[in-house]
Amino acid sequence: MRVDLHVHSKYSKRPSAWVLKKIGCPESFTEPQDIYRIALARGMTHVTISDHNRIEGALAIAHLPRTFLSEEITTYFPEDRCKLHVLALDITERQHADIQHCRDNVFYLVDYLRAQGIVHVVAHPLYGVNDRLSIEHFEKMLLLFKNFEMNGARNDVANDGLEAVLKALSPDMIEALSDRHGIDPAFPEPWKKNITGGSDDHSALNIARTYTEIPGAGSLREGLAGLENGQSRAVRHPSLPETMAHNFYSIAYQYYRSKFNLERFQGKDLLIKFLDRSLRPNGCDGKGHDGRLIDKVYCFLNAHRRTRPEPVSDDLIGLLRHTTARLLKDDRQFKRLALTGAQNDLPPEIGWFDFVNQVSNQALINFANHAMNHLVGGNVFNIFHTLGSAGGLYGLLAPYFIAFSIFSKDREFTHAVRDHFGVPSPANAGIVDAVRVGHFTDTFYDTNGVSLTLQQQVNELTALSDSRQQQITSLESENSALERARDGLQTRLETTRDELDKTTGELKTSRAQLEQETISAEQFRKQLAVTQQEKEQIDSEKRQLEDELQKRAIRMVLKSLYMLCRSPGLTCLVL
Secondary structure (H helix, E strand, O other): OEEOOOEOOOOOOOOOOHHHHHOOOOOOOOOHHHHHHHHHHOOOOOEEEOEEOEOHHHHHOOOOOOEEEEEEEEEEEOOOOEEEEEEEEOOOHHHHHHHHHHOOOHHHHHHHHHHHOOEEEEOOOOOOOOOOOOHHHHHHHHHHOOEEEEEOOOOHHHHHHHHHHHHHOOHHHHHHHHHHHOOOOOOOOOOOOEEEEEOOEOOOOOOOOOEEEOOOOOOHHHHHHHHHOOOOEEEOOOOOHHHHHHHHHHHHHHHHHHHOOHHHHOOOOHHHHHHHHHHOOOOOOOOOOOOOHHHHHHHHHHHHOOOOOOOOOOOHHHHHHHHHHHHHHHOHHHHHHHHHOOOOOOOHHHHHHHHHHHHHHHHHHHHHHHHHHHHHOOOOOHHHHHHHHHHHHHHHOHHHHHHHHHHHHHHHHHHHHHHHOOOOOOOOHHHHHOOOOOOOOOOOOOOOHHHHHHHHHHHHHHHHOHHHHHHHHHHHHHHHHHHHHHHHHHHHHHHHHHHHHHHHHHHHHHHHHHHHHHHHHHHHHHHHHHHHHHHHHHHHHHHHHHHHHHHHHHHHHHHHHHHHHOOOOOOOOOO
């Protein structure tokens, strides 16, 4: 049995991310039928939908084979209202209604789920839903829950940390926690925990990237029994901050696509086509991405036509439109994705990050150019418009700020939990988490305010770490060697310069000689031309003389014949 136990549909209405709240966007826009279709296409044997405190999405596909009702319950620790999410699997409509009455208190909720025999899983246990999660809350989870989720929206640091802590539990540790919090586990061997997997997908992009597998289970009943007996395992695909941000962009785009009916431009606008292929899963609308043939032809011609370049303004919308149009025209990868759907070797979230990165960088360059033009032109007050537009750009980049912030908090809390339970972090954790800063300057040893500030910063860093002291000391000790090397290079440079000057003088002399020889050759050529002309004149006169001699010889022969004919007694016959 393979099933993604944590998928959201359009019936999850209340987003937790403030960037989605600001634009009035729901938490998901995925149709239940699309979830069913995509999950089966990606190898799932069973399909369920776990919306927040609602079952309408699961009911919409309940008539289809191999489906069951689930929901993600929002509950609270009563002492401080720390929010917790719990997956309830294979429930009825009646049980869903009962859950809404007791979910305000996690202890009442767990008692009800146990009494009803409902298989339940604590979702993303190391993620603070409302930023109130503490190690004490996690200790109580270990006493209340048997099943823990490997969440597909978290990275390997959080999931691996959770798995390591769960495996390290012992009867003595559970007994100590029970005494500390006054909670008695209601299931046998509470130190043995079961693992499930769920993508926690909200955009349909990551359905079944993380899922639960129960070997040997053919039916739903066998699968849930195997889960409770510890036979399940989580098949995970690591998530990145780029993955979470990609989901935010996808949800927001699907929201605006529906709100402004952008589907009508799908086959006519290259940008819309690119966004569809980047931010919506293939076949999400049930009829594919490509649309009609005429739309594909129109989009292709529109992408390759020559248009007059538009002036770049400092208006954010206009600038983004111009920048994205240029990028889709000039970048072959992005154009190929828009026109044919061909993906490169990178994951979709990394490809989208590359696109957003290039667009934002070019936009910031244009903003900087506009600001400098305003300063040079004396248009000081126009700078504020440019700065406001630049601030709006950072608002559009908010999904990445939020995602990286969440992952950073997850990492810190995971390390704290591991330390608390005596589970060492991996050997490379420090390397991954370390922050390395390189500061390059050519005024460190000068006497000015900048160099003094830099030296003060170095001294503060030196006080934090001996290794940094060694690095800084090595740089200082190498300074004299660098100076000697510099002096040696200066000497070699001067010697080379003298040799170059000498060679340049010799070259000038050779050039003068060459010029003189060139002049002599030119004179000889001219003399040769004159001689050639004289020869041609003589040849012409010779030919004229020969012609004259030939004419004279003929006249003499004719004259002799004439005289002979006039002689007496000679009869002349002219033929």
